[in-house]
Structures are given as C-alpha cells and as structure tokens.
Amino acid sequence: MRCKLVRELILTDHTDGEMDPRGRAEVDEHIRSCAACRELKSAVTAQAVGPFRLAPKEDAPPYLWERIKAKIAAEDSLRAASRSFFPRFIRTVSGKVPGLSRPAIAFAMAAAIIIAVIMTRPYADMALLDAYLNEQVEFITKLDIHETNGSDIFDIEIRTGAENIL
C-alpha cells in the first residue's frame, strides 16, 4: 500500500475507525514497516486527536433553563395579545373608513409596528427582534380575507415567523 494513500487514511478513516477490518489491517501493516507513516500516526494521535478526546464535558449552567422559560413565556404572551387585538382593530377601521381595504390597513399597521419597535424597544438579541418582527408582519398580512377559508379570523392558525430564522 502506498504512503500517499496511507497518509490520507491516517488523517481520516483509519484514525476514526471508519475502515473495514481488512483495509485497517493493510494500513496497520504498512505503518509497522514505514517510519514516516508511523511518525505521522503518532503525531496525529498526540496533537490532532488526543487532546480533544480528553476534553471534559460540562453541564449547561443552571440559570439557562430559567432564561429560556422566561423568553418562551414572553413570546407566548405576545402571540396571545396579537391574536385578540389586531382583528378587532382592523374590522373597526375598515368599517369606519369606506374604500379603505383590509390589506392596506394590514400593511400600514405592519409598517407602523416595525417603526415603533425599532424606535422604542431596545433588543440586545437581534435574532429575537427579527423573530418578533417576522412574526408580527406575517400574522398581520395573513389577516387579509383571501388568506382565510372563512370569515372568522379566530379560526386562523398562524405559525410564528421565528420558524423562518433557521
């Protein structure tokens, strides 16, 4: 077996136990007879693999679950508040202003919310801000009548925009 191939295997499959027994035996035989490949095997084990295999595993800090739970509760509250407020508001406005369509109201509200959030609510976590904004825009724009199967807006199940982050 040639050194070039053995070196490739030492850096990958042979070291990681990905070879079949016959292939592994051939590489082992070559390593026994080749000083250069034996030296490479020793270096890979000591410097590129060994240190990581000794790395300690740690538990997540105890405070993380409380933080996650608090954020979940905050997001759930926002969703619940959005579902009750916006349908009533849009129906009221469209009823009082003839000719003003619901899609127009929906997009105007989305723009107003984006501006209001950016101006007034500091978010340390931009990912959370993106999730919140995506969710609000998606929810409000889906209030348009052609997105629904019926007239009762409260039958709509809206998936959160946070799903679109990853």
Place this chain on the structure above:
Amino acid sequence: MRDISNELVIKAAAGEISAFEDIYRAASGFVYNIALRVTNNRSDADEVTQDVFLSAYNKIGSFEFRSSFKTWIYRIAVNTAINHCKRRIRREKLITAYDPAIHDAAAPDKSDETLRRQEIEKTVVSALEKLDPDQRACVVLREIEGLDYRSIADALSVNINTVRSRLKRARERLLTLRGKE
C-alpha cells in the same frame, strides 16, 4: 443524550412546557457542549444554547419524525453555533483566547487534578481556536461527541466526503501549526 420518547415530543409540540423542560433536561448537556466547543467562548455558549432551545420550541410542532429527534437537535445546535461563530468573525471581534478568568471561574483551588483539568482545557481551547467554524464543528462532533462520519454528515446536512475533507484539513492545520510552536 438521554433517550427522548416520541410521546414526550408530541406533548411538547402540543405546548406542554413541562414536557419541553424534560426534553431540555435530556438534551441540554450535549447542546451546551457543542455550543461551548464550537464557539470556544462561555458567554457565546450560553447565548447559542438559549437560541437552540427557543428555536426547538418554536419548530417542534413541525418535527415529522423522519429523522431521530437527537439528529434534529444536533442539526439545530451545530448550525446555530456555526452561524453564531461566522457572524462574530464577520463583526471582526477577537475570538477569546484562553482566558483563565472565563475558563477557570469555578476552580479557585489548585489541586493536582484541578491543574490537570485546566491544562487539558487550555490545550483544547487553544487547538479549537486554530480552526474555522466548519472544521471546528466536525472535530467537536467527531472527537468530543463521538459521532461517526454518517451521523456528522446528517447533523451538518453535508455529504460524507465533505466531513472527511474537513477533518483532514483540520488535522493538517493542527499538525502544521503545532510544528511551528
């Protein structure tokens, strides 16, 4: 990671926070370790771990049991950690070098065992610093989490030869840089 039953996943998807907490207890260890080793920074690891579980909570309703739940969580954890790393690099922040104040916060005494662990930790952090985020993720999943090539490929959504190639380049880099020290 402890086994997570399909029933627990279904309950969590239905909004039962207690079921989701059970999932968190079972998975938080390996998620945190992936986050810690890929970001190589404790405060980033906290942030990534939170993001992973918030994302899992929001997406669990769309989990269709086509892969194992463990693979699904691995995928979210690794991708979140890699993306976090890459965003940090793009903002040109310095990756924190070994900082005893961060890594040794819970070790005020200097027993032999503690010193040995600190030395190992220092070596691991220093080695991971030398790798780019994609290489780092492969090394962490292979050497620390013990995944085989197929499982790593599934977690990273790449083909198996990409895993092989990244591991080879990571190890060549470590050997080259170590040789210059």
